[in-house]
Amino acid sequence: MAILKSGKVVIILAGRHAGKKAVVIKNIEDGNNDDKRFSHCLVAGIARGPRKVTRGMSKKKVEKRSRTMKPFVKYINVRHVFPTRYQVDMDLKKAVDEADLVGDKKVEVKKTLKKIFEDRYLNQKDVTSEKKAAGSSYFFQKLRF
Amino acid sequence: MNSRIKLVMKSGKASLGYKSALKSLRTGRAKMVLIASNCPPLRKSEVEYLAMLAKTTVHHYSGDNTELGTACGKLFNCSVMSITDAGDSDILSSKE
Numbered sequence: 001m002a003i004l005k006s007g008k009v010v011i012i013l014a015g016r017h018a019g020k021k022a023v024v025i026k027n028i029e030d031g032n033n034d035d036k037r038f039s040h041c042l043v044a045g046i047a048r049g050p051r052k053v054t055r056g057m058s059k060k061k062v063e064k065r066s067r068t069m070k071p072f073v074k075y076i077n078v079r080h081v082f083p084t085r086y087q088v089d090m091d092l093k094k095a096v097d098e099a100d101l102v103g104d105k106k107v108e109v110k111k112t113l114k115k116i117f118e119d120r121y122l123n124q125k126d127v128t129s130e131k132k133a134a135g136s137s138y139f140f141q142k143l144r145f
Numbered sequence: 146m147n148s149r150i151k152l153v154m155k156s157g158k159a160s161l162g163y164k165s166a167l168k169s170l171r172t173g174r175a176k177m178v179l180i181a182s183n184c185p186p187l188r189k190s191e192v193e194y195l196a197m198l199a200k201t202t203v204h205h206y207s208g209d210n211t212e213l214g215t216a217c218g219k220l221f222n223c224s225v226m227s228i229t230d231a232g233d234s235d236i237l238s239s240k241e
Contacts, residue, residue: 001173001199002171002172002173003170003171003173003195003198003199004171029172039171039172078171079167083195083198085197085198
């Protein structure tokens with residue numbers, strides 16, 4: 001069975017988003033017949049994470065600083081992606097409709113993604129199972145290298 | 146172990162080399178992965194991690210890449226090889 005299932009946290013290895021973490025939305029094995037004749041996957045990741053918060057900050061400030069995430073959506077070659085053992089249970093397939101990934105519509109998709117990521121980031125305690133909680137916390141931590 | 150590898154090369158399917166091993170691991174086709182002893186440690190950990198994700202057995206071959214290449218009957222060295230189809234060999238069942 002393939003490793004890259006939807007919901008898996010992956011690390012982008014190449015390109016502009018190298019070193020960023022993403023979640024696999026859809027895995028397209030064997031490519032599509034027109035331009036991408038290689039196995040690739042659709043991922044949604046965090047281009048820029050939320051700003052750091054400290055203990056002394058007010059609740060309003062914390063929330064404002066937590067809502068500064070910048071997401072990205074990308075079709076990426078499977079070779080440029082490194083899977084991790086973490087999984088995240090955000091319902092991204094509903095948010096990202098395949099047809100909406102061109103031009104202006106892409107901006108809308110990113111806006112919905114931003115909202116989903118932010119809500120999950122602020123409500124990490126609400127995630128029930130331990131495995132999913134570990135996945136979420138790993139996803140939002142910046143990979144240090 | 147060498148005789149099992151020989152039988153796999155004859156009757157089954159194996160892919161030699163790091164890139165093809167990763168490819169077979171990613172698609173889930175690899176049944177077993179063999180890593181030579183002098184494989185660079187970063188590459189070794191990477192293959193082990195992916196094999197863990199794919200639930201594929203990893204066997205650390207006792208011998209370096211030249212010996213693993215020879216065991217496969219090839220004239221080149223091979224640091225990582227993956228077995229996609231064991232054929233008549235019992236390599237998969239005996240190493241569990």
